[in-house]
Amino acid sequence: MSSDEDNVLVVAGVRKEFGGLIAVSDVDFAVPRGKVVSLIGPNGAGKTTFFNMLTGVYKPTGGTITFLGEDVTGKPPHAITQRGIGRTFQNIRLFQNMTSIENVLVGMHSRLHANLFNSILRTPGVKREEREAREKARELLHFAGLNRHENSTARNLPYGDQRRLEVARALATEPTLLLLDEPTAGMNPQESADFTTFVGRLREEEKLTVLMIEHDMRVVMGISDRVSVLDYGQKIAEGTPKEVQKNERVIEAYLGKAAVEDMKRQGLS
């Protein structure tokens, strides 16, 4: 493992209990700078709960989350976003009745400074800030390939565009680390492939660090630098895509014990 300075995010012993149910159990985890890390695991493995703890939606029952050297455990979502973690949601949570550009502008909220009083007065500073914000929002929409849809209401966008708009909105928060929660869910193979390219561009052109939950193995194996596997709230494997693919416990988690034994018999593993 690389040293702590190279890790954007370091999670130590994080735990989440809902009553008696242990959703995430003492997970240690790190995201190296400038890499794409995938978090995979069967349904109900605790991936989204883990995400929600990183972004402050849930308070961890135990453990610490360190982001860029600062302890952010239990901080509210907006404070974590301000520090540079942007996210998308598993089931798209755009502001459905706002236009694309308004959605992106909301994402820029924490980077803008207009307050109640100078907004009412509409001081030259506020005007300039608003103009620049719109300019930047347009650039982001362009980057996400949504320039045609600038003034369309979010709910009227095609599904794939809504996903991309969510990413554009998350990028508007100027994140260091971008969390994508099943970004290709519901996409067809072509859209998934396009999306994989898009995430690659985020890493290459924007120098972003990406952590994503993903089910589509073609996407995971195609783009990830590292893969971590959660099962029943525990991290059962970690490594390069190749290593994880061969890991017995991973295969067991996905396909069951019988499958592993079956494969062993056939000499595949």
Place this chain on the structure above:
Amino acid sequence: MDAGGAIEQVGFRNQLRARWNALPQEQRWTATILIQLLVAVGLWFLDHALAEGFLLICAVIWLRKLPPLPWRLAGQAALVVLLAIFAATGNALWSVPIVFALGFAAFWIPTKQRRWALPAIGLAVAILYPFFEEKLFTMPVFGVFPDVYTGVYMVVFVMMAVGLNIVVGYAGLLDLGYVAFYATGAYTAAWFASEQFPHTRFDLWDIGVIPKDLPGVHVSLWLLLILAGVITAGFGVIIGLPTLRLRGDYLAIVTLGFGEILPQIARNGDSLFGFNLTNGPNGITPLDSPGWGNTLSNATGGFLPANYLTCCKRVLLGHQIQSADVFFWTALVLLIFTVFCSLRLRDSRLGRAWVAIREDETAAGAMGIPLMRTKTWAYATGAFFGGVAGAYYASFKSATFPGDFFFNISVFILCMVILGGMGNVWGVIVGASFLAYLNQEGLANTGAWINSNIHIGSHHPNLDVPLYSSGIYGLIIVIVMLLRPEGLIPSKRVAAELHEGVHDEPAYDIAHGAHDV
């Protein structure tokens, strides 16, 4: 026309509509005209003026169906000329053709210019209202147009509705205790501009308005408006901090509670630890009249009156300017300020954040919007305008009583927002003016009309219609909710939300978010 046969229509109303639409246009139109004539004949027996008014409205609607040039223009011109002839021969007031001509003219404004032209016309009409109010015709059923005194009441309530619209319409926080802010403003004005505290003697900038040796605190109303706004906004923050963590129904219940606590304090505050704070059920009265003092009045050539109550001796455009007129214009200035702030905020960073919170709190939080702080700003801003309106109204009435601040007023203001169209300032203004008018004059006039025109033989119903006001407002809201839930002049976004729904799941793990594991 062929859609009726293609899709099987469910429900009696839809079937009826489908059959109606299947008829050829000429038949439909003939039938409509016949029905309208029949209704007019029926109304004629009830009240001649009502039948005439009905026919006029029908004519206006039919004219809208004509091609604009030249036929609609010609028809409208003909109608105005006809009404002018009536006026010239003494069968109608001149105000009738003038109102119709202006109304028609407003519809000829190109759509692009309407956005600013209609508010500008509305404002001009409002400013000039005291000059032509007495010359206006009498409406059927609703009776005479509201007098200027009612006008002040209307403007003050419009102001409160626009303030509440920031909380309910923009940020989507259901506030059932808005009256608390109104009360805070009113009592602030009452404390600092009356003889409520006779053992103190304090004077600030109210020169020439009250005699020099009066006991009590006397601060100029203009300062008090700001002070009331600030105090009320602070009060809004105090109420907001514990309550705004809640959502939806829970928030509504807590605000309802606060809305009840305040008038109770006002009612029982005549001996708080032996101190007479609010004078109890007797209220605080009289309040100092607002004014600009003799120096300013003379310096502006009497444009700013020295004292609103004893104002004015001037005659302008053949109209003797009265105290109520000055109160009315001042209220308009306050309303313009409120609307201006409201519109500026809507299009600002904060306004976007409010809408985002209304649509999806969780996503808004994840986008870096501090939920508590942003909601509290909405609450404080709404409270500010409620406080200013309350202070001004108390000063206008020269009194404040705890009975003015009960729950029904909160609901009344909320009704204005819902009826007009949540989130749309112009809609709220229309809805609030209408309901405030109904409350102050409209219902009484309607009652009088019913009692004199609807009778069997010599048996008159003798209804006291204003007694049923709450029921009538309730009915209006039910009808609006059934037929047009987004209000009369809706904001596009709210209309879409009401028809398509929004995300609204809890953001923090107050409950066990087991579904998200």
